[in-house]
Structure formats: C-alpha cells, structure tokens
Ligand code: Q46
C-alpha cells in the first residue's frame with residue numbers, strides 16, 4: 361500500500377484494516393460501542409466488509425438489505441440478497457430485509473419508467489427510495505446510527521463531481537458523519553479512508569462471498585468515469601486520492617466551507633403520509649413517487 365508506505369502479510373493486513381477502521385470511527389466521532397448501528401448491506405464487498413469489521417471490533421451492528429427488484433438477466437437482486445443472508449447466518453447476525461416490489465408493488469426500474477427524473481435511468485429513483493427506506497427502518501426499529509460502506513474511491517468521485525460543478529450545497533454536506541436532525545438518523549461512513557482495492561483485499565482474505573457483478577445500471581455512470589480518472593492520478597501520484605479527501609475535510613473543519621450562505625435544503629416540513637422530514641409542503645418526493653399521494 362504505497363499511499364500508507366505499508367506492506368503486510370494476510371494476518372496483519374486484516375488486523376490493520378480493523379484497527380484503522382476503529383481509528384476512523386474515533387477520529388470523526390462516528391459512534392460508540394453503546395450505540396446500535398444499522399448497516400446498509402447490498403451483498404457487495406464494501407458493505408459486507410464493513411459489517412464484518414464492525415462485528416469483529418465489537419460494535420452492535422445489525423444489517424438492512426433492501427431488495428430493489430433489479431434482474432437484468434443476472435438476477436442481481438436475488439443473488440445479492442442470498443449472499444447477504446448467508447453472511448448474516450454464518451455469523452449469527454440479524455439482517456432486516458425490505459423488499460421494494462412486495463411492499464410498493466413495483467420494482468425500481470418500473471418506478472423509474474414512470475418518473476421524469478433521471479430520464480428512465482433508475483439511479484435517482486433508486487437513491488430516493490433507498491434513502492427513504494433506510495431512514496424509515498432506522499427510526500422505526502430504534503437505530504440511532506445508519507452506516508454505509510462508501511469507500512475512498514466513492515467519496516473522491518463524488519468530491520470531484522461536486523467540485524467540477526461547484527455544487528456548494530453538496531460539498532457542505534459531504535462528510536464521514538451527517539448528524540441526526542429533524543427526524544433523520546445519523547449517517548456515517550466508517551470505510552471512507554479505504555480504497556476500493558483495500559476493501560476488496562479484506563473480503564478476499566477473509567473469504568467473504570460477495571456479489572462480484574456490479575448493478576447493471578452502474579455501468580457508464582459519471583461516477584465510473586471520475587473513478588477512472590482518479591485511478592490514473594493515483595498511479596502517477598500514490599496517495600493523491602486520500603490527500604484530496606482528507607485535505608477537503610481539513611478545509612471544512614477550518615471553516616473554509618461553512619454553511620452561512622449555503623442553499624442546503626431545509627427539512628422544515630413533515631410529510632403527512634410517511635411522517636419523514638421533507639423540504640416541501642405536502643407529501644414528500646418518495647410518497648409522490650410510490651403513488652401514495654394520489
Ligand atoms: S443500485 Fe440503484 Fe446503484 Fe443500481 S440502480 Fe443505480 S443507484 S447503480 S448504487
């Protein structure tokens with residue numbers, strides 16, 4: 361690992377990953393061992409690695425799997441559910457499951473077809489639904505903390521995208537911890553300092569079976585192009601990704617990006633249907649999407 365100037369054998373690599381995650385949790389004050397954590401699990405390497413690390417490190421972490429109804433010939437959703445269940449059973453961990461087509465009578469691609477946002481591409485609808493369901497389960501089942509497996513590659517790709525478009529409201533909100541507010545659970549990203557390669561190495565060394573295929577809709581996304589560019593940079597300048605991210609966080613901490621004049625969304629209203637916070641008066645974007653508002 362050139363960026364850390366470290367090289368480990370299998371046993372010490374696993375120890376290092378767990379240790380480094382705990383340090384990240386403490387550095388950004390993400391959560392404590394007394395708190396119940398809900399880990400959003402997709403069956404992919406990052407979320408399963410995160411759940412495994414938190415479990416190994418002695419945190420109280422349960423999982424949440426959201427079935428999106430994405431098939432596309434490879435049974436992406438079925439297979440990722442199977443692997444998440446297997447992971448939980450092998451460790452005696454609790455996995456909550458929400459099946460979107462069963463609960464709302466439509467798969468994510470079907471919802472996306474009806475919706476104008478995203479022009480038929482399901483990602484923006486998918487993001488809206490996942491955010492809503494994760495928060496719903498966290499609040500309903502009493503989890504103060506919601507953890508996702510976003511890694512450094514994900515974070516720097518978002519950072520590059522937001523910088524290129526100078527989306528100040530998004531830059532202000534990008535952080536390893538988003539505090540709980542107005543009916544939202546605290547959101548945390550304990551793997552934000554690991555590259556994708558590092559989390560993949562952890563899952564392989566721990567023999568964790570994960571879904572290797574990406575979601576079929578991830579192909580050709582903007583974020584995939586940003587990741588490619590950043591990987592080229594990293595090749596030439598090892599450590600660039602981590603430095604880009606940590607310098608950004610340091611600048612924010614030093615007050616360069618404060619939210620005095622930002623246009624960050626104000627969640628001043630409560631949806632009359634689902635009771636979740638919303639920026640608009642009346643039914644929230646989710647309830648309008650799933651047709652409950654009609
Ligand atoms: S799952 Fe959903 Fe992603 Fe698939 S449809 Fe797009 S957003 S790519 S993380």
Ligand code: ZN
Pocket residue numbers: 631632633634635636643644645646647648
């Ligand atoms: Zn609502």
